[in-house]
Amino acid sequence: MQENAPDFGVILEVLAKHEVDYIVVGGVCAVLLGAPVTTFDLDIVHSRSARNIEHLNAALEELEASYREHLPRKMMPDAQALQNTGHHLLLTRYGPLDILGAxxxxxxxxxxxxxxxxxxxGQERIIRILDLETLIHMKEKSARSKDQAMLNILRAMQTM
Structure with a gap:
């Protein structure tokens, strides 16, 4: 499994290769919007359509994804689990990937x-990310201290 620094670009390439419909949220979204922050996982909200779940499962298989909390045992999410609104905290060959139903x-x-x-x-990699206003709104609703800490940075970006 992943031992070096995360390579979110490769994860995004694999998702694109398998035509997965998703939106980047969280820290990577903030970075792509221009926030000077560091993040250690890639958070996505995926379409829960049956077709997209098939594509997502194929991508996860290629990424050798498994639940982080079940390591060292390798356990992948199944299609039924991915159709729910829950969170799937995975580790891939290229780094942590959090798949969020909602x-x-x-x-x-x-x-x-x-x-x-x-x-x-670039290289035909086009992705969707939350807009700044929505990302701020989501972080405001969160009780996590790391989300609250990011709020000042995101709000400052609104005035730029």
């Missing part, structure tokens, strides 16, 4: 898609 007030892919920006990472 965030905030149970907002899933379909609710968040209208609040996205499209980012071109």
């Amino acid at each position: 965030i905030g007030d149970n907002d899933g892919y379909e609710q968040l898609i209208a609040h996205c920006e499209i980012i071109n990472l």
